[in-house]
Amino acid sequence: MLDNLSLFVQYPPLAFDVVLNGLLIGAIFALAAYGMALVWGVLNIVNVVQGELVVLGGYVTFVAVQWGMPPLLGLPLSAAAMFCVGWLIYRAVIFRVVDRDIFISILATFGLSILIQQLANALFGSDVRTVDADLGSVHLFDGMVTLAGIKLLAFALALGAGGALWFFLRKARLGQAIRATAQDPRAARILGIDTDRVFAMTYALNAALCGAAGSLAVMAWTIHPYLGLPYTVRSFMVVVVAGVGNVAGVIAAGLGLGALENVAGFVFGVEFQIAFVFALMVIILVWRNAMATRKRSHLE
Amino acid sequence: MSRISDWYIMGAIALAGLAGPLLLPGLATQIAFLWLMVVFALTWDMLGGRMGYNSFGNIVFFGIGCYAAAVVQRDAGLPYFEALALGLLAGAVCAVLAAVVFGAAMLGIRGHYFAIGTLGLGIAAGEVAAGWDYVGAGSGMALPLYPGELGQRELFFCYSLFALAAICFLCCRAVYATRFGLALNAIRDDHDKADAMGLRTTPIKIFAWALSAFFLALSGGLAANMIGFIDPRDVAFAGATFGVWMVLMAILGGKGTLWGPVLGAFVFHVTQELFWTWLLGWQRVALGLLIVIIVVFFPQGIMGWLAERRARAEAGT
Amino acid sequence: MSVLLDVQNVTKRFGGVVANEEVSLTVKRGEIAGLIGPNGSGKTTLFGSIAGAHAVDGGDILFEGRSIRHLRSAPIARRGLLRTYQQTRIYDDMTCTENMAISAREAQGGLLSLLRPVPRATNARAGDLLGFVGLYEKRDDRAGSLSFGQQKLLEFAMALMNEPKLLLLDEPTAGINPTLINGLIDRLRRANTELGVTLLVIEHNMRVIMNLAHRITCLAHGRVLAEGVPEEVRNDKRVLDAYLGVA
Numbered sequence: 107m108l109d110n111l112s113l114f115v116q117y118p119p120l121a122f123d124v125v126l127n128g129l130l131i132g133a134i135f136a137l138a139a140y141g142m143a144l145v146w147g148v149l150n151i152v153n154v155v156q157g158e159l160v161v162l163g164g165y166v167t168f169v170a171v172q173w174g175m176p177p178l179l180g181l182p183l184s185a186a187a188m189f190c191v192g193w194l195i196y197r198a199v200i201f202r203v204v205d206r207d208i209f210i211s212i213l214a215t216f217g218l219s220i221l222i223q224q225l226a227n228a229l230f231g232s233d234v235r236t237v238d239a240d241l242g243s244v245h246l247f248d249g250m251v252t253l254a255g256i257k258l259l260a261f262a263l264a265l266g267a268g269g270a271l272w273f274f275l276r277k278a279r280l281g282q283a284i285r286a287t288a289q290d291p292r293a294a295r296i297l298g299i300d301t302d303r304v305f306a307m308t309y310a311l312n313a314a315l316c317g318a319a320g321s322l323a324v325m326a327w328t329i330h331p332y333l334g335l336p337y338t339v340r341s342f343m344v345v346v347v348a349g350v351g352n353v354a355g356v357i358a359a360g361l362g363l364g365a366l367e368n369v370a371g372f373v374f375g376v377e378f379q380i381a382f383v384f385a386l387m388v389i390i391l392v393w394r395n396a397m398a399t400r401k402r403s404h405l406e
Numbered sequence: 407m408s409r410i411s412d413w414y415i416m417g418a419i420a421l422a423g424l425a426g427p428l429l430l431p432g433l434a435t436q437i438a439f440l441w442l443m444v445v446f447a448l449t450w451d452m453l454g455g456r457m458g459y460n461s462f463g464n465i466v467f468f469g470i471g472c473y474a475a476a477v478v479q480r481d482a483g484l485p486y487f488e489a490l491a492l493g494l495l496a497g498a499v500c501a502v503l504a505a506v507v508f509g510a511a512m513l514g515i516r517g518h519y520f521a522i523g524t525l526g527l528g529i530a531a532g533e534v535a536a537g538w539d540y541v542g543a544g545s546g547m548a549l550p551l552y553p554g555e556l557g558q559r560e561l562f563f564c565y566s567l568f569a570l571a572a573i574c575f576l577c578c579r580a581v582y583a584t585r586f587g588l589a590l591n592a593i594r595d596d597h598d599k600a601d602a603m604g605l606r607t608t609p610i611k612i613f614a615w616a617l618s619a620f621f622l623a624l625s626g627g628l629a630a631n632m633i634g635f636i637d638p639r640d641v642a643f644a645g646a647t648f649g650v651w652m653v654l655m656a657i658l659g660g661k662g663t664l665w666g667p668v669l670g671a672f673v674f675h676v677t678q679e680l681f682w683t684w685l686l687g688w689q690r691v692a693l694g695l696l697i698v699i700i701v702v703f704f705p706q707g708i709m710g711w712l713a714e715r716r717a718r719a720e721a722g723t
Numbered sequence: 724m725s726v727l728l729d730v731q732n733v734t735k736r737f738g739g740v741v742a743n744e745e746v747s748l749t750v751k752r753g754e755i756a757g758l759i760g761p762n763g764s765g766k767t768t769l770f771g772s773i774a775g776a777h778a779v780d781g782g783d784i785l786f787e788g789r790s791i792r793h794l795r796s797a798p799i800a801r802r803g804l805l806r807t808y809q810q811t812r813i814y815d816d817m818t819c820t821e822n823m824a825i826s827a828r829e830a831q832g833g834l835l836s837l838l839r840p841v842p843r844a845t846n847a848r849a850g851d852l853l854g855f856v857g858l859y860e861k862r863d864d865r866a867g868s869l870s871f872g873q874q875k876l877l878e879f880a881m882a883l884m885n886e887p888k889l890l891l892l893d894e895p896t897a898g899i900n901p902t903l904i905n906g907l908i909d910r911l912r913r914a915n916t917e918l919g920v921t922l923l924v925i926e927h928n929m930r931v932i933m934n935l936a937h938r939i940t941c942l943a944h945g946r947v948l949a950e951g952v953p954e955e956v957r958n959d960k961r962v963l964d965a966y967l968g969v970a
């Protein structure tokens with residue numbers, strides 16, 4: 107462990123490589139986290155099935171490429187397919203738990219997450235899957251730092267999608283309806299906004315974001331059926347740190363998490379990387395609670 | 407349920423628990439698992455149902471119990487039963503200490519943050535165990551062989567787990583009848599109010615978690631020996647099976663009632679034993695579906711449903 | 724009469740909004756003090772600051788001569804200072820008797836003392852106090868099934884069960900059937916005289932507070948506007964202006 111740490115100091119380009127690759131992966135986390143923040147803010151539920159939507163999005167691209175589709179076209183396809191899946195999930199389950207006790211929605215989405223995880227396992231097998239986007243790599247510092255082209259593209263697309271969403275929420279009519287519903291669903295209903303439709307659109311939009319994130323993940327990294335929960339927890343962590351409704355914060359926290367996780371994976375060993383993600387979340391929650399109660403005050 | 411019928415039911419269950427394995431020796435392992443499920447549901451309900459702290463991480467204490475027993479039995483160099491007893495004790499001590507430490511850190515966290523936080527705790531524990539060479543890392547640990555004759559092993563664990571479930575139930579029953587039980591309910595119904603009324607909520611919450619950790623660790627040590635092998639993710643810290651079943655059984659039977667978790671464990675386990683094998687590779691898909699259906703359509707549980715029916719019948723007359 | 728509660732220049736801000744600015748008031752042992760003011764004048768915020776619900780940004784709060792500014796709500800309650808809530812807070816899924824039993828003073832003890840059944844004397848006292856507020860018939864009902872007014876009475880009884888030295892009541896008559904208000908005033912008075920509980924009462928109903936309180940403090944825009952005996956406050960032009968929205 108200390109050996110790995112000292113490697114960083116001896117070879118700065120290596121540290122640079124690890125951090126930079128982490129940042130690029132972090133863009134994918136930010137994308138999924140942005141969807142979670144949206145659903146959390148508007149529907150007031152913590153969507154535990156988030157990570158499975160990401161993984162499912164990855165499988166859509168994987169299957170499409172196997173049928174001969176160019177990898178990059180998999181991205182819009184995944185987003186579109188997951189938009190439909192999200193709509194279906196909302197109509198089947200989510201709308202029944204929207205205004206109920208928060209634990210019911212957590213448990214219901216947790217059940218969905220097991221369901222989709224196991225379906226994915228049954229349909230696609232438990233193998234680790236990846237798609238070669240065939241974009242080559244960029245080498246810096248005499249090849250000591252390697253950046254895959256797809257990771258750079260993923261980074262740009264994730265930021266672009268975040269920006270587009272921000273613009274959509276502010277300028278488009280539906281986006282404004284979503285924001286109004288997030289602030290006060292009752293008032294929005296009185297003003298003639300069909301909140302049920304807004305909820306459905308928001309959830310479907312979230313699923314589309316997850317689909318895009320999953321498509322990028324399968325091209326830049328790997329997916330397998332059991333990677334859902336880590337994505338859920340990453341998204342949750344990012345939203346808790348950044349706050350619901352803070353686009354720039356979510357992107358910054360997502361990138362930071364990606365870098366931190368990559369460094370931790372390097373220092374502690376890859377076999378502890380998932381443990382690190384989950385432990386980090388616990389630490390963040392404990393820290394957040396300790397800070398809030400430090401001076402008499404309570405959290406909501 | 408009135409006090410008299412309470413005793414009748416307990417007597418009937420005790421009789422069945424004692425005679426069952428002798429009459430149906432072929433089912434001893436399944437019956438042993440039933441008692442394990444009862445412990446799972448009862449200990450989960452202590453926090454989830456009684457105190458309103460919905461934990462997805464109670465499996466941690468079960469896993470600690472598994473590993474503590476396995477390590478002690480491997481390294482102590484004692485005969486089987488002495489090592490088992492020592493291992494159970496070690497597991498209980500470790501789990502209670504862990505509950506105090508985690509509880510002090512995490513029981514201040516409320517609502518969905520606590521639920522997701524404990525979910526993270528459970529998975530992190532499994533991942534750490536899966537990477538830690540001292541406890542066999544990803545390949546898990548095998549437990550020593552039971553020394554008795556063929557067929558004795560199943561009976562031994564069946565009766566041990568029955569005893570544990572019975573003690574756990576009686577302990578819950580006794581504890582819920584005290585002011586402590588009322589304090590748990592007060593924390594569930596309105597935590598801020600309980601604080602504002604001067605209750606010492608932090609020690610109360612930690613004690614409740616430690617109590618459920620104690621029973622879970624004992625059940626973990628026994629279950630590990632019964633199964634004979636522990637895998638970090640699929641047995642000891644099996645969040646996706648045991649960890650979820652705990653929650654599901656308590657909700658199915660009726661959260662926050664004395665008999666609900668027991669009933670939920672019976673119904674769930676029997677259903678599972680009868681139908682699971684037909685589902686071939688689709689059991690876990692069915693589990694996910696079952697969670698969604700129960701949570702969305704039947705969150706009040708069997709006991710809650712019975713109470714509603716009785717209330718409706720009384721209103722009707 | 725000695726000073727029981729001494730609030731000294733307390734300031735509380737929420738973000739940029741100043742909810743209380745340099746508020747000072749005292750409550751003497753054994754009296755019934757009133758706290759009035761238009762909506763949004765910071766009365767409930769002041770209750771929160773006193774009872775430990777949130778941190779204060781300036782000033783100090785002394786209870787029986789000792790500062791409680793940095794204490795949280797539970798230790799403050801154990802010293803004998805309790806509050807009730809405007810949006811009544813009780814334990815919904817417990818019976819009225821259970822609500823009372825867990826509100827008793829001995830329930831504030833350590834773990835070991837909690838691991839015993841509720842003493843017979845406590846249940847008897849719970850019954851007496853439920854009778855005192857007129858809820859004896861409802862003693863085995865689920866508290867959440869009571870009407871709003873009944874829940875308010877239950878919350879009051881729970882506070883009395885705790886035998887506080889000082890009780891902060893946030894609008895005790897709001898939502899209570901007007902025909903029952905006189906009975907409630909009578910009970911507040913008897914709690915004060917017979918049970919020896921000092922009261923600080925937020926009240927919107929002028930008739931009630933003028934009748935009940937020995938001294939009244941009026942807040943407006945987070946500051947103390949006036950204080951004195953009821954007649955003085957009633958005749959204070961600034962108080963009238965504040966209520967009519969002129970100030």
